[in-house]
Amino acid sequence: YFGFELGAQTNTNPKDDRWIINGAHEAGKLQDSLDGFISRFVLCKSCKNPETEINIKDGRILLDCKACGQRTQVDIRHKLSGFILKNEPKGGGSGATGNLSGQKMRSV
Template sequence: MATVNIRRDVTDPFYRYKMERLQSKVEGKGNGIKTVIVNLSSVAQSLARPPSYVIKYFGFELGAQTNIAPTDDRWIINGAHEASKLQDYLDGFISKFVLCKKCKNPETDVQIKNNDITLDCKAC
């Protein structure tokens, strides 16, 4: 599997925080076309977030219906979407919900209190 830095603006080949590149495949044709993200579970594990958060973010950004609780680990987005475009949207998710705003480190935990989402950085 090809790995990329979690922060794609960092070009250091020895950067500590890496994840797999998103892999997707388009299935079906016509009205039943859908995109299956093959390795979303391992990517989400690298980000320390549930895969349902990532797929839901894709649904909002793409304006497409997604399944947020598959039984067979097949994460599906309705419509045909390229892996490179999904990788760009994943970068948006990472900057909003993974990276610390102060130190840009991905070692954060999401905390939800009173409908407010906060990031608790383990490095700061």
Template sequence: MVSNIAPFDPTKKKKKKKVVIQDTVAVDDPWEGNTYEELLDRVFNILGDRENNSELAGDRRGIVLRPPQVLREGTNKTVFVNFIDECKIMRREPNHVMTFLLTELGTSGSLDGQQRLVVKGRFAPDNFQGILRRYVTGYVNCEGCKSPDTMLSKKNRLLSLNCEKCGSERSVAQIKPGFLARVGPRKART
């Protein structure tokens, strides 16, 4: 019954097949017939195309945010006038950016009828600009290719940043507001 199978002999090694090496044909010099100047012109033409064509150059431009226009409204309110314009430049929903700004500033605020962000408290334009830079770093720019061409999407209660240029995807932290103390006159007990 076992006669068809060859006996196992651990002392014998399997023979390797010999690799036949073929004679390679002598490759002609690809630069033969071209002068140094012609080759140099060819290289500079390719480089010139690379500067003009952003796909070849690996365009690494970032978002250029305009300085925030901030006004005082009364004694303890600050108005961020070009808030909606900044959101359009970043291609983000105003509610998400507003939540981040208000959380970072540690205050409350809302959009008024003229689509300006009204914030409770006194803040300088530098405060808004620094927070917007942090927002761009965390929620707009792709970490792989540094491109601002990204989309923010929510999957299974996780917020993810999808790059349209390189196709990478990473999860980003949810915006968690800290403790805000309610300050103001309390209702009189009756």
């Protein structure tokens, strides 16, 4: 997400659980980007609770809120949405996906 928002090249090292954003970035700019990520991809659009799961179904990214039951669609115009759809984690069964941390479950 930071790479898309800041236009910066990023590197990952899963063994160390390290994510590197190349370039010089102010803390405030990084905080604003993080807040944007949380607003777009974590918080429920109805109750603003962070207890959501991201599900991919029929080329759509959906936030399913476990607190209030609301299901909302994520804006697919954001570059991260396109990345998620193109790099959907593989899971078992029809429509099932893995999550970004590598666990096998329906949510991303």
